[in-house]
Amino acid sequence: MLAEAKYIIGIDLGTTHSVLAYTEAQLSEESEPRIDIFAVPQVISPGEVKAQNLLPSFLFLPGPHDVPAGSLALPWNSAAETVVGEFARKRGAEIPNRLVSSAKSWLCHAGIDRTQPILPWDSPADAKKVSPVEASAMFLQHLTVAWNHQMAADDPTARLENQDIYLTVPASFDAVARELTVKAAEAAGIRQMTLIEEPQAAFYAWVENRKDRWRKQVRVGESILVCDIGGGTTDLTLIKVTEEDGELTLRRVAVGEHILLGGDNMDLTLAYMLQAKLAQEGTKLDAWQFRGLWYSCRTAKERLLANPSMESEPVVILGRGSSLIGGTIRTELTRNELEATLLDGFLPICESSDYPREKPRVGMREMGLPYESDPAMTRHLAKFLGRQVESTAGGENGDVAFPSAVLFNGGVLKPDLIRRRILEVLKHWHGEKAIRQLDSADLDLAVARGAAYYGLARRGRGIRIRGGVARPYYIGIESAMPAVPGVPTPMKALCVVPFGMEEGTEAEIREKEFGLVVGEPAVFHLLTSTVRKKDRVGEIVEDWSGEIDEVTTMEAVLPATDAEQGGQVIPVWLQSKVTEIGTLELWCVARDDERRWKLEFNLREREQ
Numbered sequence: 001m002l003a004e005a006k007y008i009i010g011i012d013l014g015t016t017h018s019v020l021a022y023t024e025a026q027l028s029e030e031s032e033p034r035i036d037i038f039a040v041p042q043v044i045s046p047g048e049v050k051a052q053n054l055l056p057s058f059l060f061l062p063g064p065h066d067v068p069a070g071s072l073a074l075p076w077n078s079a080a081e082t083v084v085g086e087f088a089r090k091r092g093a094e095i096p097n098r099l100v101s102s103a104k105s106w107l108c109h110a111g112i113d114r115t116q117p118i119l120p121w122d123s124p125a126d127a128k129k130v131s132p133v134e135a136s137a138m139f140l141q142h143l144t145v146a147w148n149h150q151m152a153a154d155d156p157t158a159r160l161e162n163q164d165i166y167l168t169v170p171a172s173f174d175a176v177a178r179e180l181t182v183k184a185a186e187a188a189g190i191r192q193m194t195l196i197e198e199p200q201a202a203f204y205a206w207v208e209n210r211k212d213r214w215r216k217q218v219r220v221g222e223s224i225l226v227c228d229i230g231g232g233t234t235d236l237t238l239i240k241v242t243e244e245d246g247e248l249t250l251r252r253v254a255v256g257e258h259i260l261l262g263g264d265n266m267d268l269t270l271a272y273m274l275q276a277k278l279a280q281e282g283t284k285l286d287a288w289q290f291r292g293l294w295y296s297c298r299t300a301k302e303r304l305l306a307n308p309s310m311e312s313e314p315v316v317i318l319g320r321g322s323s324l325i326g327g328t329i330r331t332e333l334t335r336n337e338l339e340a341t342l343l344d345g346f347l348p349i350c351e352s353s354d355y356p357r358e359k360p361r362v363g364m365r366e367m368g369l370p371y372e373s374d375p376a377m378t379r380h381l382a383k384f385l386g387r388q389v390e391s392t393a394g395g396e397n398g399d400v401a402f403p404s405a406v407l408f409n410g411g412v413l414k415p416d417l418i419r420r421r422i423l424e425v426l427k428h429w430h431g432e433k434a435i436r437q438l439d440s441a442d443l444d445l446a447v448a449r450g451a452a453y454y455g456l457a458r459r460g461r462g463i464r465i466r467g468g469v470a471r472p473y474y475i476g477i478e479s480a481m482p483a484v485p486g487v488p489t490p491m492k493a494l495c496v497v498p499f500g501m502e503e504g505t506e507a508e509i510r511e512k513e514f515g516l517v518v519g520e521p522a523v524f525h526l527l528t529s530t531v532r533k534k535d536r537v538g539e540i541v542e543d544w545s546g547e548i549d550e551v552t553t554m555e556a557v558l559p560a561t562d563a564e565q566g567g568q569v570i571p572v573w574l575q576s577k578v579t580e581i582g583t584l585e586l587w588c589v590a591r592d593d594e595r596r597w598k599l600e601f602n603l604r605e606r607e608q
Contacts, residue, residue: 013184015263058085058089096288108170172235224405250466265371296316355379356383477493479491
């Protein structure tokens with residue numbers, strides 16, 4: 001938190017859209033804070049710039065003849081050669097192998113090197129490419145430069161990089177994805193920031209919108225489900241209403257797994273459906289055309305859902321012929337096709353015991369995004385609640401009640417029919433008891449607004465949700481046992497960060513010593529869990545199969561002294577820190593407290 005900042009800024013770095021909200025930081029006690037949305041200047045068509053509340057999170061990397069010369073000029077860059085925002089999305093739908101989309105989803109893909117230029121994934125070999133980190137940085141850089149051009153032209157103290165900035169990430173992002181988000185922000189010139197989870201930001205927006213009335217809409221002991229379904233992910237969080245000293249308080253008590261399932265999957269499913277319809281009519285699409293169909297389906301879906309009176313929407317795909325008009329392929333998406341696909345395919349009515357269905361994996365597959373094999377969002381919701389909430393027979397998580405209210409967030413949940421289906425399913429699971437829907441603020445703008453409100457709350461101008469880190473973290477400890485032929489040495493999980501550890505705090509494990517290998521390459525395993533919430537710092541879990549998963553490895557040659565042999569084992573104790581911005585640091589400290597080694601995350605590809 002920058003005490004001297006002029007503004008508090010909340011940035012929603014979204015899969016589909018990015019948004020910037022702001023409020024004044026230096027307010028008197030009598031002044032009522034007001035949160036505004038910054039309209040972002042962006043190219044919307046060749047040679048035309050317009051300010052809009054939403055900056056589409058799309059990057060277009062044009063080839064030599066893809067856009068007219070000079071048509072991408074911005075007020076602050078007349079020689080721009082790439083473009084982000086509205087025109088990037090439009091032109092990219094026509095030339096999809098030049099378009100970078102879903103960069104945020106790639107940012108959390110542990111199976112690829114997220115710092116290398118790999119996007120667009122299926123672009124020509126000679127095309128310009130960027131890394132997921134670089135693409136994310138370019139969205140943030142556009143916001144930064146646009147703000148500085150408009151808000152700080154005559155006032156250097158108002159420059160964005162000097163403000164109190166709160167950047168949102170999915171609650172399900174692990175430590176590596178959060179660290180990569182910070183690196184993207186730093187590449188965009190943002191050196192001072194704090195990370196906040198998107199579902200919490202959405203809830204802050206609801207509190208800010210309701211003012212003091214929010215206390216009359218919730219009651220002590222109940223759980224509130226924040227259901228956030230965006231373009232790339234489904235993010236589930238439970239917030240519990242508690243009471244301290246006669247005052248209502250809020251505590252985040254559960255966060256779901258990272259579920260790569262959202263609007264992108266819906267658009268892709270619609271594209272396959274229309275591809276099949278075209279094939280029945282004798283029209284076959286190649287891979288390039290299918291990619292364009294995918295993006296066109298997104299536009300058609302959004303228009304149909306935004307206009308309930310429309311029964312169909314035309315879908316146009318560019319052909320391969322020399323004539324632009326004569327080469328187009330036309331079809332349509334009907335309302336019946338849309339609703340059947342979304343409700344039956346993604347939101348089927350199921351039982352609370354119906355968990356996602358695992359399918360046998362094909363031995364060889366493309367190295368694309370690792371989408372969920374089961375697209376039924378309701379089954380993923382059943383799994384989340386089943387593992388976090390007490391059952392009718394009671395259970396170890398009995399302190400978390402079945403949610404009696406839902407706050408929706410994310411562009412996928414804007415249509416009323418989708419929200420109604422989720423409420424219908426929850427009611428079915430809860431013995432036909434009605435589940436309240438909390439009135440959301442604007443689902444496109446809520447996360448950015450909530451992030452700005454969080455900045456106010458940190459300055460004592462609002463209610464704070466307590467919670468700390470969303471999941472515990474562990475380090476793999478190799479067991480001390482004789483080697484056995486054909487049997488790998490067991491690895492135990494040592495808890496170094498417990499669930500709920502607050503940002504800006506640290507923990508020490510001094511009562512146990514561990515052996516640290518120095519002077520030669522060594523591998524450290526970082527682990528996490530979404531279900532073990534009671535493990536304390538220093539606790540060792542021996543049998544963790546099915547409850548603890550590997551996040552990444554940390555590969556390093558830790559320095560040794562001249563007197564030490566390579567591979568020597570040094571006795572150390574451990575220290576963990578959750579930084580103020582929400583990232584994780586792990587330190588190994590020698591017995592004499594004079595030597596310290598920081599374990600650096602491996603941000604490159606993890607061995608699969």
